[in-house]
Amino acid sequence: MQNIKHKINGIMKYLLLVLFLGYYGSATLFYHTHHIENGGVIVHSHIYKNGTEKNPNHSHTAKELVYFQLLSEFVTTVTFLGFSFEIFKVVVRSINKVKDDDNFYNHTYLKSNGLRAPPSSFAI
Numbered sequence: 001m002q003n004i005k006h007k008i009n010g011i012m013k014y015l016l017l018v019l020f021l022g023y024y025g026s027a028t029l030f031y032h033t034h035h036i037e038n039g040g041v042i043v044h045s046h047i048y049k050n051g052t053e054k055n056p057n058h059s060h061t062a063k064e065l066v067y068f069q070l071l072s073e074f075v076t077t078v079t080f081l082g083f084s085f086e087i088f089k090v091v092v093r094s095i096n097k098v099k100d101d102d103n104f105y106n107h108t109y110l111k112s113n114g115l116r117a118p119p120s121s122f123a124i
Contacts, residue, residue, distance in 0.1 A: 034060065044068040 031045035042065055048058055060068075 034065075036065075042068075044072065 026047055027045045029045075030047050031043060032048070034042040034044075036042060042060075044065075046068075
């Protein structure tokens with residue numbers, strides 16, 4: 001059973017690497033622009049046939065353009081939050097360093113002004 005899990009983990013590592021490289025390649029190699037009716041320009045990336053970068057030989061519906069925009073925002077947001085969380089962890093670790101007992105007690109000083117309570121008498 002352990003051997004099967006080990007093999008599946010090994011296969012998953014390579015599949016995730018291929019998925020990441022495919023997405024990264026698609027995002028960097030196949031970007032193109034679409035000029036829409038109101039004069040706006042939509043820039044996005046995906047694999048497409050024929051045409052050039054400035055004039056791709058295909059079109060998208062309004063729903064597809066919204067989907068591309070949402071996907072782009074999701075990836076950007078997740079990446080930003082991931083990096084922010086890692087930076088936050090590094091900052092918190094630097095503030096809350098774990099102290100080993102010997103070193104901690106050697107450098108901890110207790111301050112006292114030497115005063116004590118006055119003596120009291122107690123009679124029965």
